[in-house]
Amino acid sequence: MIKIEHLALKDIANTYYKAIIPKINTRIEFVEIALDYFTQKINFQEVIDSPVNGNTKNSILSFFLTLKIKRASDHNLAIPANVEPWITANPQKLYDILAFLKDEGNLKELILVEPLEAYDKDLALQAYFNINKQDDDLTIFKFLNIILDYDLFGAFSYDISTKLGLNACPYCNRVYINTVMKEGGQQIIRPTYDHFFSQSKHPFLPLNFYNLIPSCYYCNCTLKNATTIMHDTHLHPYLDGFGSDALFRIVISDLYPNISDSRNYKVVLQDAMSNFNPKRRKIFGSASTEGNNNLFKIEDVYNAHTDIVGELVHKADVYSRGQANSLKKLFGTLSTNKSEFYQFYFGNYYHEHDYNKRPMAKLTKDVLGQVIPEFFK
Structure with missing residues (x-):
């Protein structure tokens, strides 16, 4: 394995943080509006008036419901009577998580926490919010995923891989992972991004800069996939490579x-x-x-x-x-x-x-x- 090195690495990470924060905050704001509505604190008009993208609005509303909202004509189904039972069982936990994520310092740490601290940080937060990965708490993972949504990263993936300038997979140093764009910005190909600490087990880290490893498809999806690893059992590309060892x-x-x-x-x-x-x-x-x-x-x-x-x-x-x-x-x-x-x-x-x-x-x-x-x- 080859260590990822770049003289401006922290600058690249900070640029990414500043760009993605508004998108995350937009998610947080609408999720809170939806939660307020489904716990009957506000009326549905405030949900309708939210400027969030229509597809995003429908997917977040669907998350709270026992049925799916696919288009604006389905909004009449978004009523408290159709809310998933786990919502009414865990409202305070959800509000506590939202309050934590609304704090700028907390969110910055989640995006920029470095590899040696990331694993412990995620587990500490799971313990703090009493997320036990069982029963209803599995849905808490999904609740975090609709806010810290990996899909948000797509808008920055080409920019990051271009700036890092990696042409070979750091995990295997065997396969090209070039980033190719046409003049005018048309995106052609880029590396896949592996979550070193998997999304399924570390719900606070899906958008963490150092947790997203540019890599080849074979290493990411065929060999590693969702394997549970830690920085004391495997080399982390932002920390070290094989070198002469x-x-x-x-x-x-x-x-x-x-x-x-x-x-x-x-x-x-x-x-x-x-x-x-x-x-x-x-x-x-x-x-x-x-x-x-x-x-x-x-x-x-x-x-x-x-x-x-x-x-x-x-x-x-x-x-x-x-x-x-x-x-x-x-x-x-x-x-x-x-x-x-x-x-x-x-x-x-x-x-x-x-x-x-x-x-x-x-x-x-x-x-x-x-x-x-x-x-x-």
């Missing part, structure tokens, strides 16, 4: 005469950590449910790319056969340097902080470090 290594698995033949190689992820390094659990896990290597099947998926390994070994072999010293002398003559030559010859980025720019960057560096270590001296 876990290295791709190749093992000779056969002896086909063509040195580049993919059948000659097997890829393993080697533990290169000192004893008692807490990252070991996060990378390799102390149980099958722990560790990024287990969760994202790193060794398995990388062994689907032994053709790339074969090509790297072949290039390294050509480079090392009496050419290394002469090529190094040419760096100055060609107005280039080691990292530029590396990118040109081996087809990937030399420096770790650039690994997010192209898939297989870590594999490339680790394999070459194994077969031509003299190049990196």
